[in-house]
Amino acid sequence: QLERVGFIGLGNMGYHMAKNLITAGYKVTVHDINDNTMKKFSEKGVPTKETPCQVAESSDVIITMLPTSSNVLDVYFGQNGLIESQNHLSPWLFIDSSTVDPQTSRKISMSISKCHLKEKKGYVEKPIMLDAPVSGGVPAAEAGTLTFMVGGLEAAYLAAEPLLLAMGKRTIYCGGSGNGAAAKICNNLAMAISMIGVSEAFALGQNLGIRASTLTNIFNSSSARCWSSDTYNPVPGVMPGVPSSRNYDGGFASKLMAKDLGLAITSAAEVGLESPLTSKAHNIYKRLCEKGYDSKDFSCVFRHYYSGKDE
Numbered sequence: 001q002l003e004r005v006g007f008i009g010l011g012n013m014g015y016h017m018a019k020n021l022i023t024a025g026y027k028v029t030v031h032d033i034n035d036n037t038m039k040k041f042s043e044k045g046v047p048t049k050e051t052p053c054q055v056a057e058s059s060d061v062i063i064t065m066l067p068t069s070s071n072v073l074d075v076y077f078g079q080n081g082l083i084e085s086q087n088h089l090s091p092w093l094f095i096d097s098s099t100v101d102p103q104t105s106r107k108i109s110m111s112i113s114k115c116h117l118k119e120k121k122g123y124v125e126k127p128i129m130l131d132a133p134v135s136g137g138v139p140a141a142e143a144g145t146l147t148f149m150v151g152g153l154e155a156a157y158l159a160a161e162p163l164l165l166a167m168g169k170r171t172i173y174c175g176g177s178g179n180g181a182a183a184k185i186c187n188n189l190a191m192a193i194s195m196i197g198v199s200e201a202f203a204l205g206q207n208l209g210i211r212a213s214t215l216t217n218i219f220n221s222s223s224a225r226c227w228s229s230d231t232y233n234p235v236p237g238v239m240p241g242v243p244s245s246r247n248y249d250g251g252f253a254s255k256l257m258a259k260d261l262g263l264a265i266t267s268a269a270e271v272g273l274e275s276p277l278t279s280k281a282h283n284i285y286k287r288l289c290e291k292g293y294d295s296k297d298f299s300c301v302f303r304h305y306y307s308g309k310d311e
């Protein structure tokens with residue numbers, strides 16, 4: 001019998017992930033602070049709850065997919081939260097798939113490990129938390145082809161794998177608590193800097209008279225080749241089907257990239273590491289957001305930061 005899953009945070013990503021779980025046969029209960037989103041589920045006969053606490057009461061596993069660390073802390077520890085002043089919990093497993101800093105994941109995991117189960121579930125003695133952020137974006141969430149980077153107890157990861165594979169195509173075990181979150185912010189840090197690097201190089205190339213399509217051919221068969229040049233090219237017209245070919249709509253919002261770079265900076269500071277390029281990239285994305293491009297795909301850094309068009 002498939003487990004009862006409580007899903008909290010039904011936005012761009014969570015909406016599709018919850019739907020895929022329902023399609024796979026899980027008994028899903030949902031919660032979001034947005035009533036319109038909740039309505040989309042209740043109209044289809046999916047149980048909706050007013051608070052995270054109520055979701056926890058009717059679930060074996062909880063999945064959260066929320067924007068920021070503070071939203072996640074709120075859902076766990078806030079009023080009527082998942083573990084607000086409770087010591088005995090119904091769910092045996094808590095999975096946070098939001099992109100947050102590893103310190104937040106570890107803090108929640110620690111609190112969960114101090115709780116008890118209302119009823120013992122199989123071999124599990126105490127409730128467990130996994131951090132399991134994703135890559136792949138909205139199209140992969142919809143298609144059920146996300147990649148999960150998972151931190152926490154390995155036995156819990158193995159037990160959770162079938163559930164994660166109902167929403168994704170791949171899971172990677174990253175080690176102890178917080179390591180999934182760490183992997184995710186490191187990935188996005190490198191992705192932001194490489195996107196900025198490619199954009200800066202293309203802006204220079206164009207100003208020196210090289211066509212973007214020619215420079216793309218050269219990059220993709222030379223040492224500058226990377227995901228930002230061969231899969232997600234930021235220059236409009238070079239590649240079909242990517243955000244740059246549709247006015248940077250859809251994709252991964254600049255404000256989320258700014259948030260993730262902020263997480264990387266906080267984490268680097270906590271471990272005493274210098275991260276000058278992360279700080280520079282963070283400033284660039286913050287500036288794009290201030291200019292009103294916060295909801296545009298992060299590859300818009302080429303058009304709106306470097307080429308200076310429609311400033």
Ligand code: NAD
Pocket residue numbers: 008009010011012013014031032033034037065066067068071074075097098099100134135136137138251252253256
């Ligand atoms: P989103 O803003 O579209 O959705 C978040 C949902 O959470 C919204 O429906 C919102 O109403 C709800 N919410 C916020 N606070 C809440 C609270 N306190 N209680 C209940 N519900 C609450 O965000 P998204 O694009 O779905 O992203 C979710 C997470 O996944 C983020 O951490 C993001 O960085 C990460 N992520 C996003 C993408 C992407 O391409 N969008 C890709 C990978 C990872």
